Amino acid sequence: MSETESTTIETGELSRRPGRQRGREDGKFGRYGGQYVPEALMPAIEELTDAYERYVLENEDGFMDEFRERLADFGGRPIPLQRADRLSERYDREIYLKREDLLHGGAHKLNNALGQVLLAKYMGKERIIAETGAGQHGTATAMAAAHLDMPCEIYMGERDINRQRPNVFRMKLNGADVNPVTAGRGTLKEAISETMRDWATTVENTHYVIGSIVGPHPFPVMVRDFHAVISEEARAQTIEKTGELPTDVVACAGGGSNTMGAFTEFVDDDEVALHAVEAGGSTLEVDEEAGVAPNSASLYTGEEGVLHGARTKLLQDSDGQIMESHSISSGLDYAGVGPELAYLVDEGRVSPVAVDDDAALEGFHRLSSTEGIIPALETAHAFGFLEERHEELGERVVVNVSGRGDKDLDAAIEETDKRDIDEAPDMSMFTGGI
Amino acid sequence: MPETGNSAAIAAAFADGPAYVPYLAVGDPSYEASLEYVRALDRGGADVIELGLPFSEPIAEGPTIQGALVRSLDGGMTPDRFFAFAEELDVEAPLVCMTYYNLIYQYGSSEARSASEASGETASAGPRPFVERAAAAGIEGLVVPDLPAEEADPLREACDEFGLDLIFIVAPTTVGDRLDRIMGRVSGYVYVQARLGTTGARDDVSDQTTESLDRLAEYDVPKAVGFGISAGEHAERIVAGGADGVIVGSALVDIVAEGVENDLPTAEVADRLEALSRELKAGAERGHAARVGAAESR
Numbered sequence: 001m002s003e004t005e006s007t008t009i010e011t012g013e014l015s016r017r018p019g020r021q022r023g024r025e026d027g028k029f030g031r032y033g034g035q036y037v038p039e040a041l042m043p044a045i046e047e048l049t050d051a052y053e054r055y056v057l058e059n060e061d062g063f064m065d066e067f068r069e070r071l072a073d074f075g076g077r078p079i080p081l082q083r084a085d086r087l088s089e090r091y092d093r094e095i096y097l098k099r100e101d102l103l104h105g106g107a108h109k110l111n112n113a114l115g116q117v118l119l120a121k122y123m124g125k126e127r128i129i130a131e132t133g134a135g136q137h138g139t140a141t142a143m144a145a146a147h148l149d150m151p152c153e154i155y156m157g158e159r160d161i162n163r164q165r166p167n168v169f170r171m172k173l174n175g176a177d178v179n180p181v182t183a184g185r186g187t188l189k190e191a192i193s194e195t196m197r198d199w200a201t202t203v204e205n206t207h208y209v210i211g212s213i214v215g216p217h218p219f220p221v222m223v224r225d226f227h228a229v230i231s232e233e234a235r236a237q238t239i240e241k242t243g244e245l246p247t248d249v250v251a252c253a254g255g256g257s258n259t260m261g262a263f264t265e266f267v268d269d270d271e272v273a274l275h276a277v278e279a280g281g282s283t284l285e286v287d288e289e290a291g292v293a294p295n296s297a298s299l300y301t302g303e304e305g306v307l308h309g310a311r312t313k314l315l316q317d318s319d320g321q322i323m324e325s326h327s328i329s330s331g332l333d334y335a336g337v338g339p340e341l342a343y344l345v346d347e348g349r350v351s352p353v354a355v356d357d358d359a360a361l362e363g364f365h366r367l368s369s370t371e372g373i374i375p376a377l378e379t380a381h382a383f384g385f386l387e388e389r390h391e392e393l394g395e396r397v398v399v400n401v402s403g404r405g406d407k408d409l410d411a412a413i414e415e416t417d418k419r420d421i422d423e424a425p426d427m428s429m430f431t432g433g434i
Numbered sequence: 435m436p437e438t439g440n441s442a443a444i445a446a447a448f449a450d451g452p453a454y455v456p457y458l459a460v461g462d463p464s465y466e467a468s469l470e471y472v473r474a475l476d477r478g479g480a481d482v483i484e485l486g487l488p489f490s491e492p493i494a495e496g497p498t499i500q501g502a503l504v505r506s507l508d509g510g511m512t513p514d515r516f517f518a519f520a521e522e523l524d525v526e527a528p529l530v531c532m533t534y535y536n537l538i539y540q541y542g543s544s545e546a547r548s549a550s551e552a553s554g555e556t557a558s559a560g561p562r563p564f565v566e567r568a569a570a571a572g573i574e575g576l577v578v579p580d581l582p583a584e585e586a587d588p589l590r591e592a593c594d595e596f597g598l599d600l601i602f603i604v605a606p607t608t609v610g611d612r613l614d615r616i617m618g619r620v621s622g623y624v625y626v627q628a629r630l631g632t633t634g635a636r637d638d639v640s641d642q643t644t645e646s647l648d649r650l651a652e653y654d655v656p657k658a659v660g661f662g663i664s665a666g667e668h669a670e671r672i673v674a675g676g677a678d679g680v681i682v683g684s685a686l687v688d689i690v691a692e693g694v695e696n697d698l699p700t701a702e703v704a705d706r707l708e709a710l711s712r713e714l715k716a717g718a719e720r721g722h723a724a725r726v727g728a729a730e731s732r
């Protein structure tokens with residue numbers, strides 16, 4: 001692979017910048033990454049690695065051409081970079097919004113889901129499985145599978161099913177089967193474990209569409225490469241609009257897929273500061289006795305460990321048991337994080353920061369009322385950060401609007417009701433009626 | 435059988451006749467009851483006993499063993515209590531610990547972290563403290579289902595240092611270079627996964643088992659077949675088919691789970707575990723006799 005630096009991206013070609021090579025060779029990001037999976041899954045992982053190298057990296061059979069074409073026609077790419085006029089005024093710097101909320105499905109998730117389902121098709125697989133927490137990855141996968149005519153089953157924790165009924169309906173509308181997971185606490189990490197179990201018995205004809213830059217190699221690099229289109233576009237758009245690179249890029253971080261998507265093409269631009277905003281939940285304090293971390297700040301507070309196939313930073317107790325995480329936004333509610341982000345944080349290239357539930361909800365209302373964009377509660381953390389820390393930022397800030405907030409309205413009403421927030425609409429007259 | 439590992443006790447368990455290797459999750463459903471259950475396995479003829487140390491995300495297990503691990507965790511099981519349990523056990527069979535890599539990796543890490551906080555470096559003690567403590571508790575070997583051979587060198591080094599065997603799982607899909615890589619690192623015995631999927635009792639003996647045993651025939655390491663064995667006749671067929679031992683987990687855990695559901699007295703559950711153990715061991719011995727007989731008449 002050539003080391004020559006190129007910032008223009010030809011159709012069907014992946015960026016050749018040095019930062020993009022990280023992890024492709026052996027799945028390692030410094031001390032993080034790897035392939036910690038049961039032996040029965042190794043052949044599937046090796047087959048997938050081979051397919052990733054041929055179809056994604058080498059564009060064999062025109063895979064990347066078809067992927068980009070479908071992202072344009074079905075997904076609606078390229079996605080605009082929009083100047084946020086009120087926020088720019090409020091913070092006295094140029095604030096630009098990368099509007100991934102406008103991607104088909106209402107979030108960045110489709111980039112990865114479409115890429116992986118298409119890859120499964122090129123690999124000759126006949127069935128798609130995926131895990132989902134809040135249902136965002138599940139709905140994106142169901143959409144992509146329907147679009148590409150692949151049978152699809154989604155594993156979802158029973159508790160999450162009850163909390164996210166509209167998303168369950170959306171998946172079913174797109175023809176997917178939704179399998180409730182009752183094991184353990186019935187949330188995302190149990191759903192991931194259950195999907196891995198399915199895969200262990202069905203590897204020969206099934207592809208597991210993992211939902212973030214987590215899991216064993218090649219998932220972290222492959223999912224990053226599918227989402228990298230976010231920063232490829234954002235970098236070119238910022239230069240086009242301002243003639244310069246941004247000074248800062250801000251994205252929320254759970255598992256880290258929208259984060260790495262927004263950062264990847266900027267990692268080699270040393271002058272661009274990268275801020276990963278994690279869910280600080282109700283507090284960063286940990287209840288070791290109960291095994292509960294009331295936050296999802298694994299980059300900010302986590303310790304190194306091995307979970308779901310990779311070595312990374314985790315929320316865990318001193319024995320190494322994985323903690324129950326928490327966030328107001330279910331999409332950030334995960335005890336681990338992608339190994340590449342863990343590495344970039346250790347290297348000092350990415351700054352992790354935690355924003356709590358309150359500040360995120362205020363960010364949700366602020367963007368809604370001032371810019372006319374209702375963001376996902378995940379995304380709202382990035383705007384909480386902007387409010388709290390804008391004075392530390394440079395003069396051109398790109399914020400990744402990873403998703404829209406329609407899915408979160410029930411949660412937002414309930415959580416707003418518990419707090420006193422300036423920008424929030426008065427919903428008291430509706431209480432009990434919704 | 436040649437010396438293939440670090441543990442003389444495990445080598446001896448496979449030396450004459452087939453090995454019956456039962457598995458239970460330690461602390462399921464309580465520390466005390468589980469002591470009785472493991473003793474029952476020993477009385478029932480166990481040659482090696484695999485003790486499960488529960489991890490919160492056991493991705494290689496089916497619902498049966500996952501249930502056992504949840505019960506054990508809910509009962510307050512921790513690595514330190516697990517080691518205390520192994521020390522308190524007074525059984526003849528050598529003990530093997532089956533757990534996930536994060537618990538091995540984290541053991542002793544918090545001490546290492548606070549010790550190195552002054553230097554400002556991210557410290558990890560690695561797998562050595564766990565292995566050292568396991569050896570002190572009388573554990574003779576480790577099985578780590580989420581640790582592939584490629585990532586296993588630090589653990590293997592620690593096992594060699596403290597005289598433990600490191601047992602790897604070989605799946606029906608493990609062939610070629612991967613098989614060589616694993617077989618080059620295994621010690622004690624190789625855990626032959628009878629078919630694809632996660633753990634759980636099944637009625638059939640898969641063709642995949644026979645194929646796996648054929649593929650492994652050239653390697654000079656005892657082969658213990660696991661996944662899905664629930665009755666004496668399964669054990670008989672598997673040993674007759676060339677296995678040096680049978681590993682049984684879910685069928686035994688099912689008995690413990692029934693005891694929990696029906697609130698049965700500990701002694702009654704222990705009796706049932708001992709009875710099934712005798713049946714499985716007898717089946718394995720019949721299979722061995724058939725194989726020896728067939729070889730002699732050739």
